[in-house]
Amino acid sequence: MINLSRFDLVSLRLFVAVVDAGSLTAGAERFGTSLAAASKRIAELEQHCGVALLQRTQRGVTATSDGQTLHRHAIEVIARLEQLAQAVDDFQSGASGHLRLCANPSAVGGFLPRVLAGYAQRYPRVTIDLEDALSEDGIRAVQKGLMELAVIGDNVPCEGLETVVCNVDRLVLLVPEGHGLAGAAQVGVEKAFDHDLVTLARSASLTRKVMAAADAVQRTPRIRVQVRSFDGMCRMVAAGLGLAILPQAAAAVYADALGLVQVRLEGVATERVLLLAMRRRSELSAAASALVEMIEGEAAAGIVPPTMHQSE
Known part of the structure; x- marks a missing residue:
């Protein structure tokens, strides 16, 4: 029976950091310890478990099947x-x-x-x-x-x-006052893709939804600026760098303050869950x-x- 008292929190946290980083060096840096100290702790952990926990290659490290099991349980602990x-x-x-x-x-x-x-x-x-x-x-x-x-x-x-x-909210198109689309009660979503867009990062779920909407109407979005927040998106729209598609509740917060207009979108599912x-x-x-x-x-x-x- 394995000796539970020989598991220590420092080594478990280090092991998780190494696996998540995919590198012993990067994991040690993330954990704030030296490479030599990290290597020693991982070796002691493998010795205690009696199995190899990491597969070492020139590109870094990956968890073995046993290492993946330990990684999962270590995260829980x-x-x-x-x-x-x-x-x-x-x-x-x-x-x-x-x-x-x-x-x-x-x-x-x-x-x-x-x-x-x-x-x-x-x-x-x-x-x-x-x-x-x-x-x-x-x-x-x-x-x-x-x-x-x-x-x-x-x-x-x-x-x-x-x-x-x-x-549950609905997506709207946010445009500057005086823009050609500002006076429309609603526009087809394909018209939004005639203009430069301001979006969140491509990995953001909202940007994915915008990209899916573009695919649905067989258009390629012209993303001019990517930012990390709705505040940044709306300020870029106000500066004339492009239009933005975002949830109505968020658009309403910035519209009056920045002189922007919300326009309803048609032609694609705009529900945001x-x-x-x-x-x-x-x-x-x-x-x-x-x-x-x-x-x-x-x-x-x-x-x-x-x-x-x-x-x-």
């Missing part, structure tokens, strides 16, 4: 210990819980501030740890246990995670469960559609 540390911090600060979530720009620039304001009013002693992240980054954070919840686009793969629909993703609902903290219940309560009241599924 580290996540649980981090939750324990946060719980102790909450005891000391007088907080009654800690809500850890990340959200994509559509959520941060749209419905989420309203939801979190209601949550904070209902649970004033819960500390809210919110991180702005693209959907794919949010999924990885939940899978690794760094965050309990993530608001993501429904067009991003999230295998193994449970999801709840938390918001956001999901609240979690690993397993049964393992959520009380603070995270409370947020899920709030969102489901809004769904029951007709504010958002009541839908939940387990991703395959």
Whole structure:
């Protein structure tokens, strides 16, 4: 029987960092230790487990099948210990819980501030740890246990995670005042692709949806500028660098302030669905469960559609 006392948290965290980085050197740098010290710890971990955990090549390292199993369980252990540390911090600060979530720009620039304001009013002693992240980054954070919840686009793969629909919005075209399309009540989506566009990064779920819309009308988008936030998108539109397709709730925040006009899009599905993703609902903290219940309560009241599924 393996000696559990010989597993130490430092070596497990280092091992996860090395596997995630795909390099012993990069993992050591990310972890803040020397290459020699990292190599020694990994060798001791392999000796203790009695199997090779890493396959070493000239291009870096990858986890063996046994290493992948250890990697998965190490992430679980580290996540649980981090939750324990946060719980102790909450005891000391007088907080009654800690809500850890990340959200994509559509959520941060749209419905989420309203939801979190209601949550904070209902649970004033819960500390809210919110991180702005693209959907794919949010999924990885939940899978690794760094965050309990993530608001993501429904067009991003999230295998193994449970999801709840938390918001539905519609995409609109945002143009400067005085633009040729500014006076139109609605325009065909193909007309948007006659102009330069301002978008988020190509990996963002919203940009993927825009690209899918372009494919549907057999057009190639002319992306002139890519930024990391809706604020940046709207300021680029106001400066005349292109048009933007974004959720109506976010567009409304900036339209009046920056002299922009929202134009309804036709000819393609413009519904934008956001999901609240979690690993397993049964393992959520009380603070995270409370947020899920709030969102489901809004769904029951007709504010958002009541839908939940387990991703395959």
